[in-house]
Each structure stands twice: as structure tokens, then as C-alpha cells.
Amino acid sequence: MSSFLYELNANTSVATITLNRPERLNALMFETYKDLRDTFVRLDTEPGVRAIVITGAGRAFCSGGDVEDIIGALLGRDLEALHDFTRLTCDLILAMRRCRQPIVGALNGTVAGAGAVIAAACDIRIAAESAKIAFLFTKVGLSGADMGAAWLLPRLVGAGLAAEILLTGDFVEAKRAYEIGLKRAPSPSSWRVGRRWRSA
Amino acid sequence: MTKQALEAEASLDLETALAYEAEVQARLMQDSNFREAHIAFRAKREPKFT
Numbered sequence: 001m002s003s004f005l006y007e008l009n010a011n012t013s014v015a016t017i018t019l020n021r022p023e024r025l026n027a028l029m030f031e032t033y034k035d036l037r038d039t040f041v042r043l044d045t046e047p048g049v050r051a052i053v054i055t056g057a058g059r060a061f062c063s064g065g066d067v068e069d070i071i072g073a074l075l076g077r078d079l080e081a082l083h084d085f086t087r088l089t090c091d092l093i094l095a096m097r098r099c100r101q102p103i104v105g106a107l108n109g110t111v112a113g114a115g116a117v118i119a120a121a122c123d124i125r126i127a128a129e130s131a132k133i134a135f136l137f138t139k140v141g142l143s144g145a146d147m148g149a150a151w152l153l154p155r156l157v158g159a160g161l162a163a164e165i166l167l168t169g170d171f172v173e174a175k176r177a178y179e180i181g182l183k184r185a186p187s188p189s190s191w192r193v194g195r196r197w198r199s200a
Numbered sequence: 201m202t203k204q205a206l207e208a209e210a211s212l213d214l215e216t217a218l219a220y221e222a223e224v225q226a227r228l229m230q231d232s233n234f235r236e237a238h239i240a241f242r243a244k245r246e247p248k249f250t
Binding site: 072075079083089090094139142154159166 | 205215218227229
């Protein structure tokens with residue numbers, strides 16, 4: 001679990017996952033998807049856990065798959081190996097949705113690509129004013145439908161806005177994300193979330 | 201591809217939608233546009249998609 005921190009507060013029963021590669025804007029590596037998936041599978045039945053917060057260390061929540069570790073490494077792989085990877089990323093989202101504990105996304109700074117879909121798979125999103133969200137898959141030559149984005153997003157913001165957000169891949173700033181219901185009321189900083197969720 | 205996914209997935213359950221996206225996206229990762237995006241990013245220029 002080198003790329004994220006895990007902490008369970010025994011008093012609040014809130015487990016906190018902190019993506020922790022701040023120097024790379026918390027870009028995900030292959031093991032991160034797998035470790036996160038396994039963590040959500042485990043937390044589904046973990047005694048003493050009543051809610052989960054996922055957040056990012058430093059100035060980003062998550063900038064998506066690492067440009068070299070993931071994207072560079074995927075180039076040249078055969079279809080079977082690519083499919084293994086996309087299935088793994090989708091398994092992470094499925095584990096988040098199947099997990100019985102509510103998941104709160106405490107979003108800060110850049111929330112992009114896989115990071116945006118992870119945010120969309122949370123039950124509640126609370127964002128710092130710095131948060132900007134982009135489902136940027138079309139900008140890297142892929143379908144906007146990645147990790148279940150084309151299933152999750154229309155159910156959060158409606159079909160029209162979901163189409164716009166996925167087709168363009170453009171960043172949605174915090175203020176607009178709030179207006180369209182993609183996240184909860186603006187919060188000056190995301191670190192207070194743990195405190196708020198003591199009652200969860 | 202994005203529009204087709206939005207249309208198709210409106211009436212799918214999550215698990216089926218995820219399987220669909222995993223399959224389509226894996227195929228697109230073999231496409232030259234994905235490689236071009238990576239090259240352009242490293243060269244700090246706009247990608248030229250076909």
C-alpha cells in the first residue's frame with residue numbers, strides 16, 4: 001500500500017484513505033488500482049468501520065492513471081493485457097459501489113481521469129474550492145466511457161450534462177460542479193470532512 | 201463511442217455497463233490516437249487525432 005495511506009479512527013469508526021503520491025498529483029499506478037479495490041472489498045465487512053473517506057495528499061485529489069507507469073506502459077500491450085487492465089479499473093469502481101459503508105469523496109485540487117470516476121463512484125462528494133473535475137478520456141484519444149463513467153455520471157447530473165462533460169473532457173470548476181449537483185456545498189478546505197463525518 | 205456508451209448504458213445494470221466499457225476501452229487503447237496523445241503530452245503539444 002505504498003501509494004495511499006489507510007487510517008481507521010476508532011472513536012469515529014471512519015476509515016480514511018489518503019492517496020499519497022503528492023509529487024505526482026496522486027497519479028495511480030497499476031498496484032494502486034488493485035490495492036484500492038482490495039481495500040474496498042475488505043471494508044465492506046470490516047468490523048468497526050461505519051463510513052469511509054477518500055481524499056488526496058497535497059494539491060490534488062488524483063490526476064488519474066500515471067502518464068508513464070500506466071499510459072506509457074499500456075502502449076504496445078496486446079488486447080488481452082489491455083483488457084486485464086480495464087477490467088481491473090472497473091473492478092475498483094464495482095468494489096466501491098458494492099461496499100456497504102457510505103463513501104465520502106473529499107475532493108481537493110485536480111480530480112481527473114480515473115480520479116474523476118473514483119469521485120463519481122463515491123456516495124457523497126465534498127469539494128474544496130480548489131477542486132476541478134475532468135473526465136478527460138476523450139482528450140487522450142479514448143472513449144469518455146471509462147471505468148463506468150457513462151453509467152455513473154448521467155445518474156448524478158442527468159443525461160444532457162453527462163454527455164457534455166464526457167464528450168468534451170473539459171474541467172468542471174468547483175462552483176459549477178456544485179450548481180449541477182456533482183458535489184455538495186463548497187467547503188473552504190477538505191480536511192474538515194473527517195470531523196463532519198463523526199456522526200456518520 | 202462515448203455517445204454510444206451513454207445510449208447503451210442507460211438501460212444496463214452497473215456490472216454489465218462496466219464490462220462493456222472495459223471491453224471497448226481496451227480496444228481503443230490499441231488505436232493510434234491513444235499513442236498520439238501520449239507522444240503529444242510528452243512533447244507538450246496538442247495531439248493530432250485522426
